[in-house]
Amino acid sequence: MSGYLFHELKRLTIDKARYLIEWTEIAALPTEGTIVLFPRLEELLLRNCDQLTSAPTRFPCLQKLEIESMDSGMPISNISTHLTTLTCLIIKKIRRLTCLPEGMLKSNKNLSYLEIKDCPELTCIVDDVYGCCASLEELRISKCPNLRTLPDGLHTLLSLRKFIIDNCKSLECIPVTYGLTSLCEFSVWFCPQLPSLPEGLEYCTSLQMLTIRKCSKISSIPITQGLPFLREIKISWCAQLSSLPSGLEYCTSLQKLTIEYCTSVEFVQTLHGFTSLRQLSLYRISGKILLSALESCTSLEILSISYCPNLETIPRLDSLTHLRKLAIYECEVLKSVPSALASSHYSLTRLIKLEVGGFWKELDSFPAFHVIPQLEELTLYGWPKLNSLPEQVQHFTSLTYLEIYSFDGLEALPEWLRNLTSLECLFISMSKNLMYLPTIEAMQCLTKLQHIHIYHCPLLKERCIKDIGPEWHKISHISTIRVDRVKWS
Template sequence: MRAGLLQKSNILELKLSWRVGNREGENNDESVLGGLQPHPNLKTLQISGFKGKSFPSWFSKMSGLNNLTEIRIERCKECEQVPTLGHLPHLKNLYLVRLENVKSIGSSFYGSRSSNTRIAVFPALERLELLNMSKLTDWLEAELMPNIELMPNIATENRRVSQELVVAAFPCLEYLKIKDCRQLTSAPSHFPCLKELHIFQVDSGLPLASICGIKLNSLERLTIDGVEGLKCLPDWLFRNNQNLSKLKICDCPNLVHLVPCLEGGRTALRELWVSYCSKLRELPDDLHALSALEILSISSCPNLKSIPYPHETHNDDDGEQLLSGLSCLRRLSITYCRGLTDFAIENMIESCAPSLEKLELFELTSLKMNTGMLVGSLQEMPRLSRWKIGDVEMKMTSKQWTVYGLTHDTYSMTVVGAIMKASSTKSLCRLELHGTKHSGGLPDQLQHHTGVFELRLWGFGEIEELPECLFGNNNTFSVLYIQSCKKLHRLASKEAMLRLTNLTHLFIDNCRLLNLNTKRGGDSEWHKISHIPRVTVDGRRIRTNARGKKS
């Protein structure tokens, strides 16, 4: 079969795709692909669903296709070898996906491109992804030239030149991703420019150890997910890679500790994420020295016992003592670590309060926290936009604060009181309070706030009557929402509602026991709100008796 692609010089991108599914009895894929050799001008090539056991000669060696910049080979389930690609001078992106019968990537993959005494392998490659290769066990180094001592017939002068030959493998590779190659046990160790490494679902820890070997010194981002054999990171990881800014580790069940020391990463590491590492027991002692750290997130590590954080100070230029620590931290999230007992959270909060934007501390059942101090520290967090401690969660912007999970216990009320105090000097326009199905009351502190323009009450499941204190003389809000308070059947008194002289908009939704029949009599609460200019119930606006006010 010949399609004449070799003569079509204007084709720069080519995708050859075979139908997925059972094609028994009609597999002539090898001869079909053999007749589809493209013109050398081709820049992008994608092969998908090819079911031949071997590639035709033009494809296996990429004969004459030196202008290729991107290759994607996927779902070629019968192929046992990948093509020779290392000699392509302009190849920048390579994706090998679901080559489920390939067991080894070795010398045939690399080829060579020689210049004097230097052999460049994949000389321009910047991005490489190996995905869903279920039988792949070995990814070998690029081989050196044959040993000259085993070649006695080569002239002495040529021997001296040959002995100086070196292999430059992946000299430009910056991004490497390996995913769902569970049987992989080896990988190359020479990646002189690698900046991003992402390894997912690889059972053995050896490929990671090889790639992150002593030679690697350019890494900036590292993601490790589902590597069962990983027990700890290489000791030299931070010391050698002093530009490493993001480290994310997830679902490594045998990880016991990260590294003994974070030296080298103290001024570069900005994000540290660790989750679902069931054997992790402690974090490095010098965690507090990560002066550039902006995000610290530790979740679902049930055996984590200790997060070291000493109370240390240093002198500034004026001789005043300042608290050392994570002074750049924007997000702190420690959750579902039920074995955590040793963590001076108050010290950490004190050192990072001015920069903190998000704080989450919950499901820490073994940790004793000074919740009063934490709540009180709200006033020291001018940038805070989200907070969750225990069952209470808050989201804040410069104009709106939203509180979730309120009950009528002391802690919930203390949180709301701290909100009122912390926001008293701010131009807070909207306050949302979200209760639970067990919430039966509202915070008394609401009556003392004068700056709220809009108040929203959601989901207070046990509240039956709006309390009088909500409508104190100092309240100035002009918009009130009441939603999903399923047992609410009585508003505050008529007198209390009249005290809300600025209230112009009332929205009530999904409060089915509340009778707002506009006809007087019975147990209708309508007369209490009929003076409000604009009333909307379950999405429908109702005409009121208001006069002389804009609605």
């Protein structure tokens, strides 16, 4: 005779059972035959059971196992060695786990997701883990500060599609990736001791997304040939990176390229053939920037270049007829706006968001630019010599958002602000000498204005104090007023 306990149960969570030491399998009596425990259980979560040292080992249908916030790694080895049906294993916050048990996944041939997170004493992952994971599709390892290397055999994970390593501060080596022809996403974040990316990365021919963030020792990216499906590259906070991949020009499917906070890199790149590129963002790059053949990027929708002190010129943008957002600001040697903005033969007919300014500090006035009738959002960056806003702005009658940033020489906002009748939000910031808003008559012409924000403008702040400031009556009718992020109405 055989029997079943919890015959219909499919999901089980045991949480905060802090005094639970043993969770044993029910022993069948001779007269009762076999008793199958949890015969249909598919998901098991064990969390915050600090004293638990053992658990049942046989769950014939278990697919997802998550073990979290435990003091000991014993339940992991105890449970996993007899499992055969796992497709998802998540191990989080196991405080005294130093190494994953050998052979822990040897009987699971269909495991597709493995995550190891926040295990402060983990120093190694046994070599046979990969050998047991032929069907693994996603591998995530994060917040393991003492993990110094990953086991060899990464190249055997032929089904791996996503590989993410995050916040492993002691990691010094990632094994070679030759053979990972199914890999679509590879991301390495916050690994300051990692000196290089794995060899063979350029042979991951299915790669679509590459992200490298806060890896301060990486000096190069080993891609010398084209990756035909690569669509997105994001590299940030890599202080020793001196150049972009030499094979970047062959990645002709690239749609998004972002380089941020890479103080040593030089972006001297020909963009000829990048007809699929939709977004190019360069932020806080101290090295030389030369954008050759930018005009060939005819699919570009977002172009953003900011805080780049060695950007001297912007190529022609006239052919970028799909451009929706253009940001060129805080590039201190630039002396003019892009020609496409200044030309009378205006071609950027889809542009709806513009951020511009912060140019050469010796300029006495803001460079002239063409009226953009369809523009909806405008941010203007000033510099100390300026004492007025560019007058062309009064003709941008479709504006719903206007931000005025760092105009220290400006004392009063112009009366022509009244012409911006579609304006819904006005943001004024970092303008230390600004004191006056337009007249009350001008402000009342802005019938759609719902939000006004004043940030780090000490004189204007004082004059806009609720009910008593001399400028308050000009804005008291506006529904949302925030001053230095404090809501005043």
